[in-house]
Amino acid sequence: FAWVVEQFEKTPELLESIDVEQVKNYSEQLQLVYGTVSPIIEDEESHFWALSLPLTPVIFYSTNAYFNLVTNITTGKIHKSITSRSPQELKRNQLEFIYSLILEKLYNFSSFFNRDIIHSLEDEKTGLTKYFKLGLDARFIEIHATQPLPELKLEDLNFGTSTPGESLQLLEQKIPLDMFRFEGFGITNITDVTAEYAVENIKDIILTESFYEDENYYDRVIESLKALVERNDVEFGVIPVLQVNNKLIFNDTDCSNSKLLSTARECGTGETTYLDLAHTYFKNPKQLFFRNVLQEDYSKHPHLKMLAERGIVSYALLPVYFNNFLAGALEVFTGEPGILDEALLSKLEPAIPLMAQLLKNNIDQFNNNIDQVVKDKFTAVQSSVQWKFNEAAWHYIRDGHVQDRQREIEDIIFEKVYPLYGSIDIRNSTVERNASTRTDLAVQFNILLDVLNR
Numbered sequence: 001f002a003w004v005v006e007q008f009e010k011t012p013e014l015l016e017s018i019d020v021e022q023v024k025n026y027s028e029q030l031q032l033v034y035g036t037v038s039p040i041i042e043d044e045e046s047h048f049w050a051l052s053l054p055l056t057p058v059i060f061y062s063t064n065a066y067f068n069l070v071t072n073i074t075t076g077k078i079h080k081s082i083t084s085r086s087p088q089e090l091k092r093n094q095l096e097f098i099y100s101l102i103l104e105k106l107y108n109f110s111s112f113f114n115r116d117i118i119h120s121l122e123d124e125k126t127g128l129t130k131y132f133k134l135g136l137d138a139r140f141i142e143i144h145a146t147q148p149l150p151e152l153k154l155e156d157l158n159f160g161t162s163t164p165g166e167s168l169q170l171l172e173q174k175i176p177l178d179m180f181r182f183e184g185f186g187i188t189n190i191t192d193v194t195a196e197y198a199v200e201n202i203k204d205i206i207l208t209e210s211f212y213e214d215e216n217y218y219d220r221v222i223e224s225l226k227a228l229v230e231r232n233d234v235e236f237g238v239i240p241v242l243q244v245n246n247k248l249i250f251n252d253t254d255c256s257n258s259k260l261l262s263t264a265r266e267c268g269t270g271e272t273t274y275l276d277l278a279h280t281y282f283k284n285p286k287q288l289f290f291r292n293v294l295q296e297d298y299s300k301h302p303h304l305k306m307l308a309e310r311g312i313v314s315y316a317l318l319p320v321y322f323n324n325f326l327a328g329a330l331e332v333f334t335g336e337p338g339i340l341d342e343a344l345l346s347k348l349e350p351a352i353p354l355m356a357q358l359l360k361n362n363i364d365q366f367n368n369n370i371d372q373v374v375k376d377k378f379t380a381v382q383s384s385v386q387w388k389f390n391e392a393a394w395h396y397i398r399d400g401h402v403q404d405r406q407r408e409i410e411d412i413i414f415e416k417v418y419p420l421y422g423s424i425d426i427r428n429s430t431v432e433r434n435a436s437t438r439t440d441l442a443v444q445f446n447i448l449l450d451v452l453n454r
Contacts, residue, residue: 055097055141131198
């Protein structure tokens, strides 16, 4: 460090303010700054690092990696996706950061604004959206007040009781920026957070979207999985474990997101393929990985032939567990050779628990549909014969009558069964019971609202 200080002492003009246009004359000193504040093991060709004017998005020195990331090498212009955010949003983020530093450096208040800024950028090689976190290091920025600082108290700023926008407006009124002078330089670090962002995106989709209401539900999940593995030429599918009375069944709708089953359906063997897979794979689930789908695999895994005929050259089937119970399987496949390997599959590990939740939601929704049909079409059912009504409800759903609720469900008949005890059913008892339940709930909710108000 003494040697670095010695080199800067040879250029005393740097102790004063200089025009940004003159910075290019001090490339050796700027390289020393980079070498001093950056980890020794960092590779400049992969380290997204830059120096900027204090609190101003004007970059005057950067690594090659940073320049190539934000700039089109051919035209020299900044990528559009970098500047795709609205000017109002960019200005608000900048003001939040500036006031955060002022409160921290001059008032000794901890930061109340989120300093993490996420930018999206389309990868020109893969066509996928990548996400980067912009970190701003303000250690070398000095803030000087040009007039006496007004007194500020935390309670005056209403942090925690008002929106960030309202707090920002209050700060602009009490301590306007024109009463400060900023010196030094900022350090910008960019970190690739695509994997973390993809996992969070899947989590948000699962938590906020209704399974059947959003027709692009699975498409959005698959896009996030592609971002996670950083390949646009890798596809995904899911196969849920659906059961009625503890017996595996094939539901064409819920299994349509599987490449294997959709291919089998096109060949007219969708249900047969699923049941064959269920009786072999689901009984002894384990990871199946075919780096290259070859003819010698057809005898042991007949379904691979159908996939190969559709141009699939690599295929993997991964069991997915929810609370130690098999919820289904995740398919990973591609039509491009030499892409699917163990390293790519390992990138999926952070998303596997979320895929388990997605499959569990699928199973729960299917079971809820069964229960709803039973409740809609029958009176109260004794648990000892519930299985028979579940079967009828499943047949009703399978045959596509759910949308046409006027159609009658099949009759429930027990062959060669003689009752030892009988009772008279009351007509419309289910309707009356449901109406009473609803009235009772309304009374309880009104009481609850009164309690909350009090």
